[in-house]
Amino acid sequence: MTLTQLEDHVQQTRRDILRMVHAVNSGHPGGSLGCTEFFTALYGEIMDYSTDFKMDGIGEDLFFLSNGHISPVFYSTLARFGFFPVEELKTFRKIDSRLQGHPTTHEGLPGIRIASGSLGQGLSVAIGAALAKKLNNDDKLVYTLHGDGELQEGQIWEALMFASAKGVDNLISTIDYNGRQIDGDTKDVLDLGNLRAKLEAFDWLVLEEKEGNNLEKVIAILQKAKSETGKxxxxxxxxxxxxxxxxxxxMGSHSWHGKAPNDELLEKGLLQNPETDLKDY
Incomplete structure (x- = not known):
């Protein structure tokens, strides 16, 4: 895909997010919108995967969303990259829908390998998958995404310690560092301090990108991360x-962590992100 095509995906995903949460007056637009470039880069440029979805993921890269409440961006990405029909986005959070508020596996939704939303668990699962790939001589990679507020969970730090101690070098974990969570700024709720120094103290190789909403730079940092695996x-x-x-x-507030826009604000947001050639669902 060209950069222009990927940028169209970013913009169309923003529209999808707004329309999904507005239709049911529930969901988590804030974090979802903050990660549109990451998901587009991951699925449009970085990962090696098949849309002929198989749960075991043998011979393909795997992705685990740990902060499952940002499901709107995940669902939009999976649909737009061919895992299931884009039309299904209309069913988000509705009765009997496969697109529940937090991703789940029991309805067999292609692209979803774990139920997530109970924060702090995704890294542990991903480590297990990465170790399984090593045991199976599968040279593909495992990716995860975490919220910065999620790092306040103790299980994350147990998993961080385990991964480095066991040399799980086929794992790339990204932290969505937006500085905000449901109750306010992370620095006020529970300050993460010098996060880079903490991760390095746990013997991880740490990369950092200050412009996480710049698609070209997100692609570049993910490519750099890939080059550092296996070491x-x-x-x-x-x-x-x-x-x-x-x-x-x-933007600039935590207040849209888990709140849907009303009719007027929906239209305002959509005007800021015009429909692309990918078309609305």
Whole structure:
């Protein structure tokens, strides 16, 4: 895909997110919007995967979303890259829908390998998958995404310690570092301090990108991370993003962590992100 085509995916995903959460007056637009470039880069440029989905993922890269509440961006990405029909996005959070508020596996939704939303668990699962790939002589990689607020969970730090101690060097974990969570700024709720130094103290190789909503730079940092795998250490990316990115009234605040726009604000957000050739669902 060209960069222009990928940028269209970013913009169309923003529209999908707004329309999904507005239709049911629930969901988590803020973090979803902040990660549109990451998901587009991952699925449009970086990962080696098949849309002929098989749960075991043998011979393909795997992705685990740990902060499952940002499901709108995940669902939009999976649909737009061919895992299931884009039309299904209309069913988000509705009765009997496969697109639940937090991703789940029991409805057999292609692209979803774990139920997530109970924060802190995704890294542990990903480490297990990465070790399984090593045992099976499968040279593909495992990717994860985590919220910065999620790092307040103790299980994350147990997993970080385990991964480096066991040389899980086929793992790339990205932290969506937007500085905000449901109750306010992370620095006020529970300050993460010098996150880079902490990750390095746990013997991870740490990369950092200050412009996490710049698609070209997100692609570049993910490519750099890939080049650092297989060298004895797991790789972490601290990706600085803006919650609600691309929607002016959502940016600069934690208040849109889990709140849907009304009719007027929906239209305002959509005007800021015009429909692309990919078309609305």
């Amino acid at each position: 004895g250490k797991p790789v972490a990316i601290i990706l600085h993003t803006e919650m609600g990115n691309g929607i002016d009234y959502m």
